[in-house]
Amino acid sequence: MRKPRLFTPGPTPVPEHVLLRMAEPIIHHRHAEFIALMERVNRHLQTLFCTTQPVLTLTASGTGAAEAAMTTLFKEGEKGININNGKFAERWGKMMKTFGMTAIDVEIPWGNAIETEQLRDVLKQHPDASSVWLVHSETSTGTYTNICEMARTVRETLPNALVCIDGITSIGAHECRMDEWDIDVVMTGSQKGLMIPPGLAFVALSERAWQKAASFKSRNFYFDLKKAREAWQEHSTPWTPAVSLVCGLAPALEMMMEEGIENIWHRHATLSRGLRSGFEALNLKLYGTSPSHAVSVAYLPEKGGKDFVKLLKKDLGITVIGGQDQLKDVIFRTSHLGYYDEADMLGALGAMEHALHRIGHEFEAGKGVYAAQRVFLEAARR
Numbered sequence: 211m212r213k214p215r216l217f218t219p220g221p222t223p224v225p226e227h228v229l230l231r232m233a234e235p236i237i238h239h240r241h242a243e244f245i246a247l248m249e250r251v252n253r254h255l256q257t258l259f260c261t262t263q264p265v266l267t268l269t270a271s272g273t274g275a276a277e278a279a280m281t282t283l284f285k286e287g288e289k290g291i292n293i294n295n296g297k298f299a300e301r302w303g304k305m306m307k308t309f310g311m312t313a314i315d316v317e318i319p320w321g322n323a324i325e326t327e328q329l330r331d332v333l334k335q336h337p338d339a340s341s342v343w344l345v346h347s348e349t350s351t352g353t354y355t356n357i358c359e360m361a362r363t364v365r366e367t368l369p370n371a372l373v374c375i376d377g378i379t380s381i382g383a384h385e386c387r388m389d390e391w392d393i394d395v396v397m398t399g400s401q402k403g404l405m406i407p408p409g410l411a412f413v414a415l416s417e418r419a420w421q422k423a424a425s426f427k428s429r430n431f432y433f434d435l436k437k438a439r440e441a442w443q444e445h446s447t448p449w450t451p452a453v454s455l456v457c458g459l460a461p462a463l464e465m466m467m468e469e470g471i472e473n474i475w476h477r478h479a480t481l482s483r484g485l486r487s488g489f490e491a492l493n494l495k496l497y498g499t500s501p502s503h504a505v506s507v508a509y510l511p512e513k514g515g516k517d518f519v520k521l522l523k524k525d526l527g528i529t530v531i532g533g534q535d536q537l538k539d540v541i542f543r544t545s546h547l548g549y550y551d552e553a554d555m556l557g558a559l560g561a562m563e564h565a566l567h568r569i570g571h572e573f574e575a576g577k578g579v580y581a582a583q584r585v586f587l588e589a590a591r592r
Contacts, residue, residue: 212527217558219349219379219505219531221401221408222548224458225465228406232458239453240446247460248445254463258381258404258471259396259414261388266438267459268411269452272378272399275411276302278433279374279395282423283341283415286310290341291332291371293324297350297534298376302343309429314339320537321498321507323355326363333367341372346380350534352507352543354384354500361391372419378402381412382466383478383504383547394419400455403474403504405462405548409452478503480589481546481555484582488559491581492566492573497541504547507533510540514569518542521568526561552586 216223237243248267255265268274284290290311292303295318306313316332318324324344333339342364346357357380361373374395377386381396382403388396393416400410415423415435428434437448466474482503486496489508497507510518510532519542522528533541546555559578566573 212525214527214529215554215557217528217530217544217546217554219402219543219545219547220399222403222405222545223550224405224407225462225549228458228462228465231461232406232454234457236453237457239451244453244456245445247456248447251456251460251463252442252445254467255412256414258463258466259388259412260386260390260471261396261414263388263414263416263420264439264442265412265414266435266442267447267451267456268413268433268438269409269447269449269455270411270433271408272376272397272402272411273301273305274433275397275399275413276305276376278411278430278435278438279397279413279415280305280309280311281430281433282428282435283372283395283419284309284311285426285429287312288341289314289336289339290343291316291336291339292343293318293329293345293355295322295324295351295353295355296320296345296348298378299343299345299348302345302376306343321351321353323353323500324360326359329360329363330367333364333371337368339368339371341374342368343374343376345376346386347377347384347502347504349379349505349543351498351537352502352505353498354380354502357386357393358391361393365392372416372422379502379504379547382474384502385472385475388414388416392416400459403548404459405465406455406458409455410459475503477551478546480586481550481552482506483589484552484585485544485546485555485559487585488555488562488578488582492559492563492578493571497537505543505545507541507543510542511566511569511571513571515539517569518565521565522561525568526564528558528561530558552582555582555586
């Protein structure tokens with residue numbers, strides 16, 4: 211028997227008591243019980259996003275949240291700057307074009323984050339841009355972008371442009387202070403740091419963004435965020451929500467509130483440092499220059515690398531994920547986003563050592579686990 215263990219950056223593991231909550235008899239979404247539930251959920255989501263603005267719950271994936279923001283906030287012909295440094299950043303540029311926007315796609319080599327001066331130069335070249343889109347944690351490459359610094363740069367250079375952030379694998383992993391950093395759009399998905407199955411998306415808009423949304427008619431119906439905000443004020447949703455997922459979201463958020471948002475950020479930073487230290491100790495080369503706290507990325511071993519991910523899953527029950535597009539059969543990605551602790555990382559590294567030995571990769575046995583353990587013990591002492 212092999213116990214399956216999921217180490218992918220979405221879906222991520224769901225806590226057992228959250229699964230049980232979703233298995234309870236379903237309730238009606240227009241009755242007082244669900245309205246009271248939504249009131250608690252809405253309040254906790256504001257804490258998670260570090261905002262006083264409504265955090266709207268949509269029955270969709272994170273892509274649905276991006277579509278809702280674009281079609282609620284921008285008209286055809288408006289210019290948007292998209293910082294494209296990975297598979298998901300690439301998607302937002304494609305979406306702009308789909309909705310008739312003029313997309314300025316700024317291509318950054320995968321595995322890298324844009325630098326402040328690079329962004330400033332782009333902004334100066336396009337003073338008529340109405341939005342700037344950045345990915346906080348690029349899931350395809352495990353790349354972190356310093357959103358606090360980037361948002362400040364946009365505000366200093368193009369004060370009226372909306373700063374739109376893909377926080378899909380950063381919310382609940384990286385520090386993200388929406389109000390304090392003056393961000394206009396933040397979005398995430400349920401199957402990431404929020405520790406429930408796929409099916410819900412969350413998006414918050416600044417007061418600046420809401421004023422822009424009010425200046426013209428939305429280009430959508432189901433994804434009209436103005437309708438969603440009206441329903442939010444009554445602790446409801448404009449359309450039938452995924453009731454069971456919302457029921458699971460409530461205890462998942464309660465777990466996060468009990469731990470404390472800053473403690474969650476610290477835990478993810480510690481897990482990512484530990485896992486990366488373990489990789490290096492196992493002679494696995496790290497990928498990228500700006501590592502995310504949500505997912506760690508390393509090159510596959512040269513010898514037997516194509517069999518490594520399959521062997522981990524089939525024989526050891528460990529599911530990690532490979533690369534996409536040009537990174538297929540080049541890298542593998544291991545998540546520490548959401549419901550993970552130090553023991554999970556040590557267990558994953560132990561299994562990886564077993565698999566690496568099987569494919570003939572050269573390393574010193576036990577060294578990966580030891581390197582991660584040293585990071586965790588030092589963090590505990592601090």
